[in-house]
Amino acid sequence: MKNAIEVKDLSFTYEGYGDSPDVTALRDVSFTVPEGSFTAILGHNGSGKSTLASILCMLEEPGSGEVIIYGKRMTGEDVTDEDIFEARRRVGMVFQNPDNQIVATVVEEDVAFGCENLGIPSAEIRKRVDAALDTVGMRKYARHSPHKLSGGQKQRVAIAGVIAMKRDCIIFDESTAMLDPLGRRDVMETIEKLNHEDGVTVILITHYMEEASRADKIIVLDGGRVLTEGTPAEVFSDPEKLWEASLDVPQSTELLYRMKKAGYDVRLDIFDAEGCAAEISRAIEKRRGKRV
Amino acid sequence: MSEIVLKDVNYIYNKGTPYEVHALRDINLTLGGGIIGIIGHTGSGKSTLVQLLNGLAKPSSGKVLFDGEDLWEKPERVRAARFRAGLVMQYPEYQLFASTVYEDIAFGPRNMGLSADEVDRRVRLAAEFAKVSPDVMERSPFDLSGGQKRRVALAGVIAMNPEFLVLDEPAAGLDPGSRRFILGGIKEYRKKSGNSVIIVSHSMEDMASYCDRIIVMANGRVIMDGSCAEVFSRSLELIGLGLDVPQVTHIASALRECGIDIGRDVYTVGYAAEKLDSFCKKA
């Protein structure tokens, strides 16, 4: 499978101003994101995840290391403005604060904004905007003012703006952090739909473990380094490590982990309530069986 | 211990216009003691409810009684209520303004007209409660990290030593570790100061772990009011309201269907593990 994004030995340092010291945000970070995959990036506040996102969107220049986007190396002296424009055309970003990324005063105008920047003909923009609003389920709000929408609805408008540009990869930089549970559920459903049905490569930066558990792969950042990396099952199998990194595991995993510590023979890689209950009841049966 | 009583309270926004919203309907509540959690959707009326407690909003009808005294009967009581029910709004770090952390925390106590010595004492005590380290006191609040800013803002309200500390989504946007840190700090504050705490939040997991009593709101009404065990044992109703219950509550009900009944009042992982353990020993 081809990679959408490859990152090799990436480091980044914010230069301190005045008396404040330099801050190293990323140290030797390496990972790959295959096309069409769903990758979650976990990490506490200040672990470097937002810095990573801005480097992937060409907003910051990496200090050292390589970033390859759709086969094109984006680091080094010979990167032109056209290359950056092309990378931005393929990799889009949805930010944390829904209010601060909406440009226009009408929903559909905002969705059209990116396409207009790309110089797409009017009729084609119209088609794409309508389709994008359908995808995120916001078509009936097309003529509304974004100001009056809920946080979750605003985020879906922002997502529509990104998909109208036909991006191959979308980075969600804590896009669910400021939403209420309903808004979060809607946005997560939209993200999964984009990934499953339209084959969009998704990179989801989040604090919510249950969101990360739905990804194909999780990368955990801690102090600017990759602490651990793998499928949700692999990553969540070591709760102690995540707790230490100021993170958490889904409650199902935590309960199974406690059972395991109490001597039960259970797997830890189960994230849904029914599966977790089945696993516990199986382990209890087994122990009873032994006793008899 | 102080007590806030809401009596037949209604609140209507934009009354008499086409944009009228009936935000609160016939609310009757007695608040005081322990950590009280208020949960509900955006638009359920919980934020309006919170603003009634310190007189930021005036009920359209009904009474807000602070230790038996009607808040809106005398204008000076409204101002006093600001200090008696200290409100920490959502994302409070966006309200920091002073040139130093110390000055910002001192804003509330100074508005109360306290002496310089008393202000100083309160600021230091509040900083300790909110886990603001003494060596940042002379720094600009704008230079701090997000989590630190949040704690400075929290200290700014604690410094007024309110009989009620009211927090709207105190852990919003924080990572799990910082959530535990700030909520743990609030619990400790409750224990040491003896003041009542009211937390408004969406997070069932947090509420289950930190609250003694939970009030569930929907469409401007109080739907449930009771201990965590009482409220979460009605998980089906909560789900019906579109609210989430902690995942472990789901697991407990799934276990019940597998023939392992560990009770309906399971809402924290620790308690579930305990119950499972005793279930196995019994069996």
Next chain:
Amino acid sequence: MDVAFGQYCEGDSLLHRLDPRAKLIISILYIVVIFLAKNVFAFAAVTVATLAMIFISRIPKVIIAGGLKPILFIAMFTAVFNIFFFKGETLLVDVWIIKIYLEGLINAGLIVLRIVLLLISTSLLLTYTTTPIALTDGLEQLLSPLAKIGIPIHDFSMMMTIALRFIPTLIEETDKIMNAQKARGADFSSGSIIKRVRALIPIIIPLFVSAFRRASDLATAMECRCYTGGKGRTRMNVLHASPRDFVFTFCVICLGAGVILINIYAPGYSVSM
């Protein structure tokens, strides 16, 4: 809470559907016509035309009446000034030093009417039936010839759009910050002027900090969406002038001609000022 006054009102009337460029031109013409009106009859003609416009727009009368509130004071002041200080021929009241003339009364009436007509017609055309974004678009395209001589029309219009987008957000934010500081005992309504100005510091500083943060966030978001200025940009909604735009403009020109004729051939009580 003044939700509706002075804001766009959703609708599908003829006035709503006019091209914003046409509406801008018509507004200017209409202002000229109002100032051309010199006597009672001419004013009557313009008033009828304005009432017709209200009828066509189907904007609720309550909203239009509410929109007049801000000028109430100015209108009253002008009226009083004219009634008491205008010298005419027909003396109506003469008590102590107060002299009121019939001409003064009429003059006051007409001037107040002029202010009211100005406000109603421009707000009907430009705010109640036109979204701010359409207006900005219209303005941008009307002024686009100026871009050729190096005036950054696109940049101005982008700034306008963003300002319009963020005004309600910042108003809401101000409200939140005020509440937060009130919750810490801030008092904005008592004390000397200096005290009151000082009391604003805890509001203004967080508001500025937040506005800068939003501006920087938005700039980043725009960059991510491939914004590189006006060059090479297309638009989803391209404005097309239709026959009704020309017909409407023509009607207003006719009204202007009519007003001039009435001024000349039907002299009545003339307004001065």
